[in-house]
Amino acid sequence: MNHDDGGRSVVSVTTNGWHLARRARELAGHVDAVRISLDGPDPARHDAIRGAGSFARATDGIRAAVAEGIQTVLMHRTASDLQDLIDLAHGIGAGGFTALQMLPIGAGAALPAEMLTDDEAGLVFAALRVPAGLRVRLRTRDAAGNFTVIRADGRVWRNTLNALNIGGVHPLRGAADLILTSRDGTV
Incomplete structure (x- = not known):
């Protein structure tokens, strides 16, 4: 997303x-x-x-x-x-x-x-x-930067704003796990 x-x-x-x-x-x-x-x-x-x-x-x-x-x-x-x-x-x-x-x-x-x-x-x-x-x-x-990936196994990882690392993989539990913020911190 x-x-x-x-x-x-x-x-x-x-x-x-x-x-x-x-x-x-x-x-x-x-x-x-x-x-x-x-x-x-x-x-x-x-x-x-x-x-x-x-x-x-x-x-x-x-x-x-x-x-x-x-x-x-x-x-x-x-x-x-x-x-x-x-x-x-x-x-x-x-x-x-x-x-x-x-x-x-x-x-x-x-x-x-x-x-x-x-x-x-x-x-x-x-x-x-x-x-x-x-x-x-x-x-x-x-x-x-700043995108969320939902893997085929149902787990989620998020790319950081500067695209130099990936946030931790965690289970997709609900819509809040998909929310992205803009570079200025707004949703």
Whole structure:
């Protein structure tokens, strides 16, 4: 969950797509966006990171959900694949594409050599050819703070405002566990 520019809470689902094809109908009308993580524009490159068969399952899920967008984690090993991923997103009918600047948290903390600087990420993004009708965005580390993740196991973790660490994982007990505050401390 995050906030849009008007301060409204936005609920989105980010998934690797493994079960999306069979669950897409359940999500329809209940979330503002569905985003599927792809780490490569074809089975060889994506499956090398996510596991055998994951590309097919993810793209089947995208088609079933008529997904809001595809997203990828932007790092050195995926930077050269961005154009192919954008072309794939457009070709299968996704409404948008987001490149998430890799954060030094979770698995990203163990991969410091993979991190691009914000300037490097901006240069990679500026060189892309964006097909008409496809929304693209680069979410930098600076803009990545203050979101809540509800994991598949029902536990919650919250990213801090400065996106340099993740708050503790705890059970989802009620709506109060989902409330985010703005940078000035307001809800």
